[in-house]
Amino acid sequence: MTATTTADTMRDRFARVTSELLDEDPRLAVVLAEIGVAGFARARRRHPDRVINVGIREQLMISVASGLALTGMRPIAHSYTPFLIERPFEQVKLDLAHQGVGAVLVSVGASYDASDNGRTHQAPEDVALISTLPDWTIHVPGHPDEAELLLRHAVTADGNVYVRLAAQANVAPMPIEPGRFHVVRRGSRATVIAVGPMLDRTLDATAELDVTVLYGTTVRLFDAMTLRAELPAPAVVMVEPYLQGTSAPWVSEALRDTPHRLLSIGVRRMENRHYGTPEEHNEAHCLDVASLRRRIGQFLGG
Amino acid sequence: MTDTTITGGPVSAATLGYDDLSRLIALMTGDEKHSTSADSTLDVLWILYDRVLNLTPATLDDPDRDRLLLSKGHGPMAYYAVLAAKGFIPIETLATFGAYDSPLGHHPDRMLIPGVEISSGSLGHGLPIGVGVALGLRAQARQSRVVVLVGDAELDEGSNHEAIALAGRLALDRLQVVVVDNRSATYGWPGGIAPRFEIEGWASATVDGRNHDALAAALTAEHAGQPHVVVAEVEAGA
Numbered sequence: 233m234t235a236t237t238t239a240d241t242m243r244d245r246f247a248r249v250t251s252e253l254l255d256e257d258p259r260l261a262v263v264l265a266e267i268g269v270a271g272f273a274r275a276r277r278r279h280p281d282r283v284i285n286v287g288i289r290e291q292l293m294i295s296v297a298s299g300l301a302l303t304g305m306r307p308i309a310h311s312y313t314p315f316l317i318e319r320p321f322e323q324v325k326l327d328l329a330h331q332g333v334g335a336v337l338v339s340v341g342a343s344y345d346a347s348d349n350g351r352t353h354q355a356p357e358d359v360a361l362i363s364t365l366p367d368w369t370i371h372v373p374g375h376p377d378e379a380e381l382l383l384r385h386a387v388t389a390d391g392n393v394y395v396r397l398a399a400q401a402n403v404a405p406m407p408i409e410p411g412r413f414h415v416v417r418r419g420s421r422a423t424v425i426a427v428g429p430m431l432d433r434t435l436d437a438t439a440e441l442d443v444t445v446l447y448g449t450t451v452r453l454f455d456a457m458t459l460r461a462e463l464p465a466p467a468v469v470m471v472e473p474y475l476q477g478t479s480a481p482w483v484s485e486a487l488r489d490t491p492h493r494l495l496s497i498g499v500r501r502m503e504n505r506h507y508g509t510p511e512e513h514n515e516a517h518c519l520d521v522a523s524l525r526r527r528i529g530q531f532l533g534g
Numbered sequence: 535m536t537d538t539t540i541t542g543g544p545v546s547a548a549t550l551g552y553d554d555l556s557r558l559i560a561l562m563t564g565d566e567k568h569s570t571s572a573d574s575t576l577d578v579l580w581i582l583y584d585r586v587l588n589l590t591p592a593t594l595d596d597p598d599r600d601r602l603l604l605s606k607g608h609g610p611m612a613y614y615a616v617l618a619a620k621g622f623i624p625i626e627t628l629a630t631f632g633a634y635d636s637p638l639g640h641h642p643d644r645m646l647i648p649g650v651e652i653s654s655g656s657l658g659h660g661l662p663i664g665v666g667v668a669l670g671l672r673a674q675a676r677q678s679r680v681v682v683l684v685g686d687a688e689l690d691e692g693s694n695h696e697a698i699a700l701a702g703r704l705a706l707d708r709l710q711v712v713v714v715d716n717r718s719a720t721y722g723w724p725g726g727i728a729p730r731f732e733i734e735g736w737a738s739a740t741v742d743g744r745n746h747d748a749l750a751a752a753l754t755a756e757h758a759g760q761p762h763v764v765v766a767e768v769e770a771g772a
Binding site: 261263281282284286287289291292295296297298299300301302303304305307322323326327330331332 | 597644645651652653656659662663664665666667668669670671672673674676692693696697699700
């Protein structure tokens with residue numbers, strides 16, 4: 233079994249569910265910067281004052297979300313990962329939590345879904361960046377059903393929430409609970425935490441290994457309680473679909489009183505000047521099943 | 535550590551007048567005779583709070599209140615003096631300006647001061663946020679006025695131009711920008727500031743930023759179907 237792109241993508245589900253929520257909740261508003269406009273065409277006709285396309289103006293997109301929230305509304309801002317998080321990062325920092333208001337930021341593109349578009353459309357640094365700010369919730373769904381559940385949860389909440397959608401997805405959804413790691417299976421030699429779309433590949437790679445596998449779809453807050461409770465041996469493997477080591481400080485903090493080893497697996501810090509498919513980029517970053525099997529096996533010492 | 539947040543509500547029944555502002559600013563600067571001409575925003579702020587905005591300490595949380603977003607967060611003493619004169623913050627608080635436990639920093643923080651609509655300091659945030667506030671009020675069918683105060687040098691920040699273009703195209707007629715022009719932008723604005731708004735669909739007025747009646751007239755002028763910019767010209771370097 234390998235990660236696949238399902239017919240109903242997370243992005244499709246986002247547009248459909250958000251359009252339904254716009255009908256139900258008069259506080260909800262969507263702010264777009266051209267990306268994703270087609271998916272909201274019908275919703276925009278029904279709610280022209282609450283589906284707002286600001287044009288190719290990403291700083292303004294975040295600031296408009298802030299202004300909407302200052303009037304008591306619940307805004308969702310949406311774009312490709314680098315244009316939602318990196319380009320307007322000061323607006324994300326100063327116009328939301330610093331103003332005491334909240335928004336839901338929903339990205340598409342993940343680390344390199346847009347593999348053939350090159351570096352400009354790729355942002356494996358996003359989760360690390362948001363993690364520098366206080367009081368953010370970060371959801372990384374691995375399946376459209378999980379994306380829907382986490383999105384509905386995010387819209388109902390009041391704070392700042394980042395929902396990271398991806399084209400690469402697991403074949404089946406898991407019975408997740410927002411904020412908690414889900415125990416997929418239990419073993420004795422280590423705890424492997426697979427985040428979002430990394431689950432299927434991680435399960436394939438560890439099929440022959442006697443390890444506990446946890447599944448994370450919320451990484452901030454970091455579910456330290458479940459990690460501490462599900463630690464058969466002091467060895468942790470963190471498998472993340474974004475910048476390698478992003479959650480290492482949170483593992484370290486969760487296990488601060490437990491001598492332990494940690495293997496951080498994720499997107500490598502490099503300028504990978506290649507196009508092609510996401511699967512080819514998985515291989516380049518050693519995130520394919522064979523590489524995961526080799527790396528985790530070496531870490532456990534055969 | 536003491537709680538530095540000022541709780542809301544009127545702090546003084548009797549409010550003060552324009553002539554008291556220099557004394558209030560002196561409480562922050564320590565100058566015996568502070569010259570109000572040193573504060574480029576003072577007259578605009580006074581006229582807004584005294585004659586234009588539907589906003590009092592008693593209506594701070596009213597969703598239909600008018601809103602002033604001070605984007606030019608630098609040199610906020612004139613702002614704090616006006617807020618104190620109008621009863622939003624206790625006069626005694628002015629003397630704590632800039633201290634660790636003071637709510638009054640060198641840039642204002644909306645989480646610490648009642649009546650401050652945005653926390654500012656980094657330039658180019660207020661006008662884009664103001665566009666969002668105007669859109670939020672429009673979506674809720676509220677008629678409140680949204681006034682954003684910026685400086686001429688602050689217009690260097692490109693984020694303002696994203697906001698100017700969109701506000702014009704979306705005809706955000708509850709939005710008004712006051713540009714306090716003390717000619718502090720290093721490279722200036724050839725052809726003037728107002729035309730940069732007009733070409734995007736804004737109505738405009740350029741007035742003497744020290745003339746109270748002219749300011750009041752410009753700030754209360756009708757601008758149906760268009761956002762409005764008032765360029766308030768003051769002495770260079772003020």
